[in-house]
Amino acid sequence: MKRDLATRINSATVHVVRALRRPEAGEDLAAEHRSALGVVYFAGPIRMGALAAAERVGAPAMTRTVGILERAGFVRREVDPADSRAVRIHTTAKGARYISEGRDERVRRIASALRRMPRPARARLAAAIGDLEALMTELERGA
Numbered sequence: 001m002k003r004d005l006a007t008r009i010n011s012a013t014v015h016v017v018r019a020l021r022r023p024e025a026g027e028d029l030a031a032e033h034r035s036a037l038g039v040v041y042f043a044g045p046i047r048m049g050a051l052a053a054a055e056r057v058g059a060p061a062m063t064r065t066v067g068i069l070e071r072a073g074f075v076r077r078e079v080d081p082a083d084s085r086a087v088r089i090h091t092t093a094k095g096a097r098y099i100s101e102g103r104d105e106r107v108r109r110i111a112s113a114l115r116r117m118p119r120p121a122r123a124r125l126a127a128a129i130g131d132l133e134a135l136m137t138e139l140e141r142g143a
Contacts, residue, residue, distance in 0.1 A: 009135070020106045029072070030059075034102070035090070037067045037074050041099040045088040048078065074098060 021031075031036065032055070039054045040046055045055075052062035066089055069075040074095030080086035091099070114122055 020022055020109065029074075029098075030068075033065055033068055036062070037069055037095055040069075040075055040089050041091045042097055045078070045090050047086055047088055051089060069095070 003016075028050055036051060036055050043054070048062055048066065049059065050058050051066070055062065055065075057065075066075060066077070071079065072094075073092055075089050076092055077087045077089055080088045114125070117125075
C-alpha cells in the first residue's frame with residue numbers, strides 16, 4: 001500500500017509540473033534556470049554557494065546558471081556587505097516580474113481547474129493539502 005501511494009504521488013507530481021509549465025514560446029528559461037531564479041526571488045539576496053546547495057548542484061553549474069540569468073537581466077551580483085570576498089545574487093525588477101507573473105498564471109490555471117471540479121472533490125483536496133505540504137517538507141529534509 002505505501003509503495004502504491006508513493007508511486008501515485010510521484011506520478012501526480014510529475015503530471016502537475018508538466019501541466020503547469022509555461023505554454024508561451026519565445027525567450028522562456030529552461031526549468032533549472034526558472035528554479036534557481038525562484039530561489040533567489042523567494043530567499044532574497046543569496047550567496048552563490050547557498051543557491052547551489054538549494055538547487056542541489058555544484059558551484060560550476062550554478063555559476064553558469066547565474067550567468068545566464070544575469071545576461072537575461074533577471075538577476076544581478078553584488079558584493080556581500082558582510083564579507084567582501086563573497087557575492088550575493090539579487091533578483092532584478094525584471095526577474096521579480098517574471099517569477100510573480102508565472103506564479104500568478106499558474107494560480108489562475110489551478111483555480112480555474114478547481115472551479116470545474118465537484119465541491120466534494122475540492123473539499124478532499126483542501127483537507128489533504130496540509131498533509132501534502134508536510135510530505136514535501138519531509139522530502140526536502142531527507143534530501
